[in-house]
Amino acid sequence: DIQLTQSPSFLSASVGDRVTITCRASQGIRSYLAWYQQKPGKAPRLLISAASTLQSGVPSRFSGGGSGTDFTLTISSLQPEDFATYYCQQVKSYPLTFGGGTKVEIK
Amino acid sequence: QVQLVESGGGVVQPGRSLRLSCAASGFTFNSYAMHWVRQAPGKGLEWVAIIWYDGSSEYYRDSVKGRFTISRDNDKNNLYLQMNSLRVEDTAVYYCAKNLRAYGDYTGPFEYWGQGTLVTVSS
Numbered sequence: 001d002i003q004l005t006q007s008p009s010f011l012s013a014s015v016g017d018r019v020t021i022t023c024r025a026s027q028g029i030r031s032y033l034a035w036y037q038q039k040p041g042k043a044p045r046l047l048i049s050a051a052s053t054l055q056s057g058v059p060s061r062f063s064g065g066g067s068g069t070d071f072t073l074t075i076s077s078l079q080p081e082d083f084a085t086y087y088c089q090q091v092k093s094y095p096l097t098f099g100g101g102t103k104v105e106i107k
Numbered sequence: 108q109v110q111l112v113e114s115g116g117g118v119v120q121p122g123r124s125l126r127l128s129c130a131a132s133g134f135t136f137n138s139y140a141m142h143w144v145r146q147a148p149g150k151g152l153e154w155v156a157i158i159w160y161d162g163s164s165e166y167y168r169d170s171v172k173g174r175f176t177i178s179r180d181n182d183k184n185n186l187y188l189q190m191n192s193l194r195v196e197d198t199a200v201y202y203c204a205k206n207l208r209a210y211g212d213y214t215g216p217f218e219y220w221g222q223g224t225l226v227t228v229s230s
Contacts, residue, residue: 032214034217089152094157
């Protein structure tokens with residue numbers, strides 16, 4: 001199975017901050033990586049597919065990068081509605097796996 | 108608009124069975140692979156199973172293989188998860204999710220998710 005390690009697992013930041021979350025895969029997955037946002041009590045929302053393709057309706061302050069084993073999700077200017085938990089997911093092979101999550105909280 | 112509505116969750120004793128359903132609308136259901144994903148209370152996301160758009164293939168995570176069966180009815184736009192021999196560690200919110208791309212794409216990611224249904228396995 002492909003393991004995904006997210007860091008940090010917890011992040012405290014202020015509105016307007018630039019935030020970067022990393023996701024490392026246990027083996028190369030080219031660009032087969034997605035990012036999701038989940039708020040408490042809600043289903044996850046797909047933000048980015050293919051490592052860097054922003055989904056329709058997702059604000060442009062979100063961006064994704066990387067390929068192979070190392071990936072990033074960056075929020076250029078954190079907004080109040082961005083406080084949530086973020087997950088990466090590899091879609092290269094079964095079983096499809098998720099990172100452990102990064103909780104972004106208000107400083 | 109795309110809607111996925113799960114039902115069938117509840118409290119069940121270890122070793123018993125439960126069948127989850129997911130009613131889909133707002134898209135051409137028979138064109139997309141569908142997934143089940145679960146989330147234990149306070150924990151992360153865990154992919155459970157996929158069924159191809161035409162029902163011709165299924166894949167499962169090892170921990171549910173032989174106990175869970177994913178199926179679909181493309182005439183009724185419904186997705187199902189039959190869960191047998193349930194264990195305490197199967198306790199989770201179960202989500203159905205639509206594959207991002209149609210037809211020959213079978214690994215996601217997941218474009219739309221339902222609201223989830225809670226399965227609690229407890230004696």
